[in-house]
Amino acid sequence: MGSALLTMAVLAGCDPAKGGAEPPPRATDIAPSPSQLSTIAVPINADTAALKRALERAVPRTLWTINRREPRCVPPQEVKVLGRRIDVTPPIACTIVGRVTRGALRLRGEGDEIVVDVPLNARISARDVGGILKEETANGSALAHARIRVELLSDWRTRGTARITYGWTKAPGIDFLGHRITFTEEADAKLRPVVRNVEREVNREIAKIDMRAQAADIWRQSFTTLSLNRENPPVWMRVTPKRILYGGYRIDGRRIRLDLGVEAVTETFVAKRPADPVPVPLPALDNGVPEPQLDIRVPVIAAYAQLQPVVDRALAKRAQRPFDLPKLGPMDVKFGKSTIYGAPGGRIAVGVDVDARLQIRSGDPTRGRIWMTAVPVTEAGSAKVQFTDLVVNGDSDGIGGDLLILLGRNEEFAPLIAEALSQNFTRDVAELETKIRRAVDERQEGAFVIRTRIDGFETGTIRAYGNGLYMPVRMTGGATVDYRPRR
Structure with a gap:
């Protein structure tokens, strides 16, 4: 799937359809923007x-x-x-x-x-x-x-x-x-x-030495959105400061270097750059040790549009040989393009158009659509996604009973789609980690020179939302921001 999986989504899940031609309802819940507390070291230098x-x-x-x-x-x-x-x-x-x-x-x-x-x-x-x-x-x-x-x-x-x-x-x-x-x-x-x-x-x-003016400038500009990755996909971190810590000072050459740290809520967004947070006045100084502690949650997302060709290829390959229906015999099947979306309850819905004909019968084929819903799951620490709790329903214009329901419940059909949907995010996670490490190692954003150290990288639990599969990735480490206003 490559980096195309990393597309921001508003995702969801559903109860299975109760039969008939009605598809499962689409999800309306929105995937949360990851949010956590970080402390970013922002020293002030006085000559x-x-x-x-x-x-x-x-x-x-x-x-x-x-x-x-x-x-x-x-x-x-x-x-x-x-x-x-x-x-x-x-x-x-x-x-x-x-x-x-x-x-x-x-x-x-x-x-x-x-x-x-x-x-x-x-x-x-x-x-x-x-x-x-x-x-x-x-x-x-x-x-x-x-x-x-x-x-x-x-x-x-x-x-x-x-x-x-x-x-x-x-x-x-x-x-x-x-x-x-x-x-x-x-x-x-x-x-x-x-x-x-x-x-x-x-x-x-x-x-x-007017520390308040410098601190107020830093505080105001810290309400910002920083780029973690510029493209494929764009990843943004919005910083909303909550308080400012002072841990003492040291003499560095001809400068007095005051050890300040901004404790802030950091939120991560993929694709569209979020609006900057609204600054609030500089608060009173808190004494404390501003240990740099960066905590970033970045979503790895597979858009459903990226899953559809994978499912279609698997079905087209399987259609080259008949399905064997118990008591009815072999059935030749042609599959149309699939429809995939998020359904309520953290489920994924898959609909497939089918033309089916039993080899022992003549006449027009049975046409209709088979719907299946399933729940994506991952094991702890694993980036491999599988699907469980499969529910199949269908509708057809067939005269001799709902052959499509029988086809959908065939022991090969549902596992075939589940296997096609199953993805291994390991390469995508590694790709994302490499990109973000490279992007945030040292870079300048306006008056800030940002140096970031990534110590930990771990995956969370997969969930289906309205338009994609969402897997959170947590990065931990430290960040230091040098304030270098342009004179």
Whole structure:
């Protein structure tokens, strides 16, 4: 049957006809569109470049300067005479000058923290050292770290917290004539307002990240219909979001990647593209782990028009030799085109026009129509369809009794049609799986780049509806959607 079996149907079943020329009633119930709950990961990315620029503005290149007179750059030199220490030189004064600057800021991630590295460099000089030396210079360095955490509140506002740590890898100071002059305490005092400034700017910039606008855009566009397979047959998945989950964030290069997931009802349609669902306003944020969990039910459907030629070929082949009717003898039979449709109660109805003549009789053939109804069945996990509970009725213009009813109830006739109707969907299911895996592996739909992982593929139970045999196929796995709006 090939891919022609995958045609969307509104199907049904029936009680058998009670005899006479009346065909079994046609089914009016409609096959349900498969519907289930899925969680689709939709992360939001925020660039940290704006935060870095704000910090570059907030933290001056020159953090502070030093210019003061130090009366004891060099302590008095002593000698020991008769056990007593005697100063032989007075203390030597000098002028201490210096500057503490910072290098380029660096942003990186450590787990759920944004780390801003602030390189510090101190250059300290002692000048006019008592007229003895012109200048003595030393350098110091430190690395300050601003550690930032981002909190996303239920109303979509962002809040940042920052803490600053630093340590001198080389404390600023001068080694002069065996004496160490350090300025760590003064440097620490000067750093405190810088730290407060960094914290203030971090919180200000974090608050500017408008997650609500991005989330609202994603939420609105998530009410959509996505193509799972473009043709032979077209398969569509309609997505109707119900809530949005937040599972934290991580730092990915220069981006803050927030772990969001849209929990949505996913419905599958074959052939005609359904209308998109109507968006509703963005709900409050729910905390939870948005584990991607995709659950798709795709119908594999055999249209009755595809079954008719199979039945007609089987009947034409069988008509090449007579049917043997008990007590009446051989009967030559010609079959016209069959009629096949869904009947109420999950049954399939088959009508066949017949010209029949007993070989022992002369005259005109008996003409009429034989009707048969049956129930399609499948075993669990099997894609092979068989038919059971066969009921046969007929009507004819024959004079000597209803020969067609006898023919219809012949031990060969009904099983012949049931066997012709029996189909093996295994190839169709495998074909559908291959197509959908290929179609949804990675593709772009508007502003969304969809990546899908299919882990499970299983068949359900067959049922007859109004215009086809419906076999549901369930696919499970995961899906991630990257939101890439066109700028």
